[in-house]
Amino acid sequence: MPIKVISVGVGRTGTYSLKLALNHLGLGPCHHMEEVLHNLPAQVPLWAAAANGRADWAAIYRGYERGRLADRLLLSGAEPGLPSAKFVLTERNPASWAASFSATIYQLLAGRDQVPEAMQAWLAMAAEIIARTGFPSGLDQAGLAKAFTAHNEAVKAAIPAHQLLVFEVQDGWGPLCGFLGMPI
Numbered sequence: 640m641p642i643k644v645i646s647v648g649v650g651r652t653g654t655y656s657l658k659l660a661l662n663h664l665g666l667g668p669c670h671h672m673e674e675v676l677h678n679l680p681a682q683v684p685l686w687a688a689a690a691n692g693r694a695d696w697a698a699i700y701r702g703y704e705r706g707r708l709a710d711r712l713l714l715s716g717a718e719p720g721l722p723s724a725k726f727v728l729t730e731r732n733p734a735s736w737a738a739s740f741s742a743t744i745y746q747l748l749a750g751r752d753q754v755p756e757a758m759q760a761w762l763a764m765a766a767e768i769i770a771r772t773g774f775p776s777g778l779d780q781a782g783l784a785k786a787f788t789a790h791n792e793a794v795k796a797a798i799p800a801h802q803l804l805v806f807e808v809q810d811g812w813g814p815l816c817g818f819l820g821m822p823i
Contacts, residue, residue: 664816694712738780
């Protein structure tokens with residue numbers, strides 16, 4: 640079954656809230672990186688392969704109506720069924736995003752050598768996906784904000800406007816439901 644809705648926002652922009660909203664609207668179950676944590680043995684090797692250009696999208700998204708992909712992987716055009724998909728770019732203020740991202744996800748990745756061995760492969764894969772999305776390790780908050788803006792502009796340039804909703808989750812159900820053709 641082709642993926643219907645794809646979130647192309649980065650972590651800390653409301654992607655989890657979007658997942659919950661899409662599930663509530665009946666467009667799920669939705670894949671989110673949380674799913675990787677629930678199935679590390681199967682998902683980590685699949686995502687690590689995807690980060691290295693050997694994606695098996697059918698295996699990664701088996702059982703899901705929608706997927707969340709890092710944009711550099713997604714925009715390579717390797718995923719079948721994308722011409723009919725709708726894309727949601729979750730956004731927020733770049734400076735507040737950089738502060739949130741650096742205090743959470745980026746900090747976790749920076750200390751990945753200090754986590755239990757069972758989590759190391761997951762964090763290595765996540766760091767690779769995040770780096771390929773445009774956020775390599777070592778950026779300061781200003782660099783992260785600049786990369787965030789560049790990421791969002793690249794997504795907007797690559798996806799036809801009629802297939803893309805630029806969305807701040809604080810805007811609520813109206814824009815999302817309108818874009819998806821669903822009642823609020």
